[in-house]
Amino acid sequence: MAEKILVAVAWPYANGPRHLGHVAGFGVPSDIFARYHRLKGNDVLMISGTDEHGTPVSLAADREGVTPKALADRYNRIIGDDLHTLGLSYDIFTRTTTRNHYRVVQDVFKTLYDQGYLLRQTTMGAFSATTGRTLPDRYIEGTCPICGYHEARGDQCDQCGNQLDPADLINPRSKVDGTPPVFRETEHFFLDLPAFAEQLAAWITRQEHWRPNVRTFSLNLLDDLRPRAITRDLDWGVPIPLPEYADRETKRIYVWFDAVIGYLSASIEWARSRGTPDAWREWWQNPQAPHYYFMGKDNIVFHTVIWPAILLGYGNGGEVGGGTGEPLQLPHNVVSSEFLTMEGRKFSSSRGIVIYVNDFLSRYDPDPLRYFLTIAGPENQDADFTWAEFVRRNNDELVANWGNLVNRTLTNVFRNFGQVPQPGPLAPEDVALMEATERGFAAIGTLLEGTKFKAALTEAMRLASQVNFYLSEQEPWKVIKSDRERAATVLYTALRCVDHLKTMMTPFLPFTSQQLHEMLGYDGFIAGPLAFRECTEEDGSTHRVLTGDYAGWVGRWQASDLPIGQVLRKPEPLFKKLDEKVVDEELARYQ
Ligand SMILES: [Zn+2]
Helix, strand or coil: CCCEEEEEECCCECCCCCEHHHHHHHHHHHHHHHHHHHHCCCEEEEEEEEECCCHHHHHHHHHHCCCHHHHHHHHHHHHHHHHHHCCCCCCEEEECCCHHHHHHHHHHHHHHHHCCCEEEEEEEEEECCCCCCECCHHHEEEECCCCCCCCEECCECCCCCCECCHHHCEEEEECCCCCCCEEEEEEEEEECHHHHHHHHHHHHHHCCCCCHHHHHHHHHHHHHCCCEECEEECCCCCECCCHHHCCCCCEEECHHHHHHHHHHHHHHHHHHHCCCCCCCHHHHCCCCCCEEEEEEHHHHHHHHHHHHHHHHHHCCCCCCCCCCCCCCCCCCEEEEECCEEECCEECECCCCECCEHHHHHHHCCHHHHHHHHHHCCCCCCCEEECHHHHHHHHHHHHHHHHHHHHHHHHHHHHHHCCECCCCCCCCHHHHHHHHHHHHHHHHHHHHHHCCCHHHHHHHHHHHHHHHHHHHHHHCHHHHCCCCHHHHHHHHHHHHHHHHHHHHHHCCCCHHHHHHHHHHCCCCCCCCCCEEEEEEECCCCCEEEEEEECCCCCCCCCCCCCCCCCCECCCCCCCCCCCCCHHHHHHHHHCC
């Protein structure tokens, strides 16, 4: 029976275009996972959107003289286009400025408040002396009281690593205009995390299938759990749903609190948009539906401690949940990646050390990028993107191994037979090769289910080289001159293996796998197509979401039965060999 699987992908922040580091962490791994499970016949719901509230958006908008919404509109569009071009197969990629999202966030806030999980506390807030508006922690700089570092941030010191409070800094100053901030008392709501400490400890301890670093890190966080502010003095965010705050224009829900609730609100939006408004419950209130979250390692705390605490507090809900059925499900796995650097340096948009996704994809195809980010990306340790390595892996691995196998198999079949040839009697080596390739479905499937993407792709590539080796030994292009039946048998064997490998490669390389699917003479989709759709809300406002129809995919994660006599379409190379001079050109561009 089809399993319901939630693939919850970190929400990219809408204050600029996304660079390769971003999509290496949250994007490509989650899409590989979702595509694999769809091919398995499972019922995947893959959700995300742009995270659009908070100070970085409002400050960037101020600098440009536009409204925060206008800035978010622009980057939502750019980011959505990037993810579409990269082939990330969301069921819904939406945004946090929708009415639906506001309604769900406010319901979660109100429910936690009614249950007594939100505490009111008066704290010293930092405000800009020039504008009177709140200054977020990370926009305050000063000397670290612990190590004396001069450029410590209000939230932490990058030199000694200690967490700080802006009021601790010596000689604090605003990073926006250099003036010292003004500190004054302000009331905020805090999520009572210590109230969940025991439940969280018991739950995390049971998660023995998590990557060890995620589990250990999360358990350590529980040792020092404190209430965490979920409101801010700011005018850009979701309003606080309590009567006494109804006309307080300068107090809003803190962006991190609203962003994690996006996983739930996006699922609800998806269900409504299909005319099945309760369908989200099949994932969220179903203990048999595992939830997988994908993110960079800097976001672990939100997904293993804070979001689970919110879910525990909400239970089966207020207005949105309706108080019936199972409580909302906690994460089954939290798949965090490490960081990607570029040519040995940390990505930094402000210092120009950056490769934007849209810029990259304007010159190169998406599959070679997806290949590189999987085989050489930051899955288990920090990884480095270099142009030399990108060109080498494209040419020596993708083109020389998989691309070459497809090309020589299909070209020889197409030229000599035009269709899947009728094989003669199979020799033991033909049978052995087909069986070895077929075993890839189980081996690679197990690796993918364990979120070991690099190992899975490495295994698929190993199988491709085995088939290449077989072809080089059998030389059907020579044999055909003397023994047409034996050549047909060898090419049939290779073609079957290529067809199996096509399916195994699809989660990683969806664009070229679809192309190969068509060249093999099949119709329909095993991958794609994605589509943008306009959504209209109750008040008539519209927004664009990225979605796709994956239920109609014809591919299945199993050995194919390539019909004999199926007419092939004219083969074209799947990948382009890159000239070595690309390396110098690109390095010059990014200096
Ligand atoms: Zn320090």
